[in-house]
Amino acid sequence: MSPVTGLIVTQHELDYMNAAQKRLTAELRSLETRSTITVAANSRTAKLPDDVVRLEGLFYQAKPLRRMTNQQLLQLLDDDGSGTSITDLLMYAIVGRTLYLWPVPTATIALTAFYSRRAADANSGSTFEVSAEAERVLERLTAAYRLMDDGQPELAQAELAGYAQDVARLRNRYTTQHGTNESMRLPGRRRPR
Amino acid sequence: MSVITPQPILMHLRDRLRANYVDSSLYDDGDLLSLLSDAYIEACERAAVLEQLATITVTPLTATEYALPADHSQTQLVYLDGVALDQASLQASIGPITADAYYEYATTIGFTLVNTTDARTARLLYCARPAAFATWADDLDPRFPIEFADMLVHHVRWRVQMLSGGAERIGQALGDRDVFQTRVGELRQQMVMLDQAGSWDFQSGREDTVPATNDLRMIRAR
Numbered sequence: 063m064s065p066v067t068g069l070i071v072t073q074h075e076l077d078y079m080n081a082a083q084k085r086l087t088a089e090l091r092s093l094e095t096r097s098t099i100t101v102a103a104n105s106r107t108a109k110l111p112d113d114v115v116r117l118e119g120l121f122y123q124a125k126p127l128r129r130m131t132n133q134q135l136l137q138l139l140d141d142d143g144s145g146t147s148i149t150d151l152l153m154y155a156i157v158g159r160t161l162y163l164w165p166v167p168t169a170t171i172a173l174t175a176f177y178s179r180r181a182a183d184a185n186s187g188s189t190f191e192v193s194a195e196a197e198r199v200l201e202r203l204t205a206a207y208r209l210m211d212d213g214q215p216e217l218a219q220a221e222l223a224g225y226a227q228d229v230a231r232l233r234n235r236y237t238t239q240h241g242t243n244e245s246m247r248l249p250g251r252r253r254p255r
Numbered sequence: 256m257s258v259i260t261p262q263p264i265l266m267h268l269r270d271r272l273r274a275n276y277v278d279s280s281l282y283d284d285g286d287l288l289s290l291l292s293d294a295y296i297e298a299c300e301r302a303a304v305l306e307q308l309a310t311i312t313v314t315p316l317t318a319t320e321y322a323l324p325a326d327h328s329q330t331q332l333v334y335l336d337g338v339a340l341d342q343a344s345l346q347a348s349i350g351p352i353t354a355d356a357y358y359e360y361a362t363t364i365g366f367t368l369v370n371t372t373d374a375r376t377a378r379l380l381y382c383a384r385p386a387a388f389a390t391w392a393d394d395l396d397p398r399f400p401i402e403f404a405d406m407l408v409h410h411v412r413w414r415v416q417m418l419s420g421g422a423e424r425i426g427q428a429l430g431d432r433d434v435f436q437t438r439v440g441e442l443r444q445q446m447v448m449l450d451q452a453g454s455w456d457f458q459s460g461r462e463d464t465v466p467a468t469n470d471l472r473m474i475r476a477r
Binding site for chain 1 (some may be wrong): 258259260261262264266267270271274276305306307308331332334337338339353379380397398400401402404405408427430431439466
């Protein structure tokens with residue numbers, strides 16, 4: 063991770079770099095983190111952290127929670143699930159940035175969340191949150207933004223097309239390196255039976 | 256050398272637009288903030304990003320029509336006591352009631368309920384319309400992924416260049432319109448994928464879906 067210091071000397075450059083880094087890390091989903099989400103007793107909701115790009119997994123005492131669709135959530139909203147064992151059947155849905163649980167916990171519980179996050183805002187004394195080849199791709203996206211604003215839309219589009227190819231390649235490599243679990247994080251994919 | 260800190264996202268977008276495309280002699284900062292608000296509202300509505308849940312207590316003996324939430328943009332789902340309602344036509348809303356349903360017009364939602372006098376709970380899942388920006392220090396709604404903020408720049412450029420006229424400008428404007436529309440599509444796709452994701456058991460790798468919708472009541476009864 064290269065230091066930003068020296069590369070960034072103006073406000074404009076820093077803002078471009080931050081915008082590009084947020085987009086790149088969101089599209090790569092390479093910054094993963096673990097966090098604890100506390101849900102108060104008799105409450106069915108909790109707020110997701112603002113930097114969540116995608117919730118990769120949610121656990122209660124090492125047991126994975128299962129995702130409900132919005133239709134399933136609306137079916138169950140008027141049912142607190144009393145009488146259902148919370149350790150046997152805990153499900154969640156996400157509406158906006160709110161996490162909904164079913165059944166409603168009768169005691170305060172701590173959930174463990176694994177999620178992909180976007181990069182935090184950097185200042186000119188920070189280091190990039192991406193490294194190696196991803197850093198070059200970040201510079202490419204920053205250059206594309208600058209070309210776009212400089213009245214060079216054709217060149218900017220060419221750079222953006224190259225950026226998209228680079229992201230796909232890095233994403234593919236990242237998937238391969240992370241093995242089986244990674245395939246679960248790709249939306250819409252199903253492992254063949 | 257002093258440390259430079261990032262400025263709010265709207266100020267960054269303003270600087271990008273001022274660089275070459277939006278002349279301050281034609282559009283002052285108030286105009287530009289208004290153009291960015293228009294872009295933001297259109298992006299949120301078209302990509303259906305701002306999901307929101309609302310509860311309406313339906314009391315058939317008192318009223319069958321209720322005000323939609325003030326920020327309502329588009330209804331996604333309506334459930335009554337856990338049962339999905341279909342949308343009825345406005346004609347059906349004033350004719351004989353044949354099935355539980357809902358209807359909408361202007362800023363009103365109404366319910367046609369068969370043989371019901373008891374109070375019922377309706378749940379409305381809808382897409383909200385964001386408020387217009389008031390200052391350059393405003394943040395985007397946390398439900399709007401900030402990595403898509405660049406699309407707002409293209410929307411403003413599209414409008415400004417169309418207004419200025421000239422073949423070259425209009426050609427560039429259409430390019431910006433295409434980028435905006437592509438980004439709307441990408442944002443919408445991301446929202447749909449997030450809604451449909453999560454049917455895998457994260458750690459063990461086995462497929463572990465929640466049972467089909469109709470089976471949920473069986474689970475509850477178990």
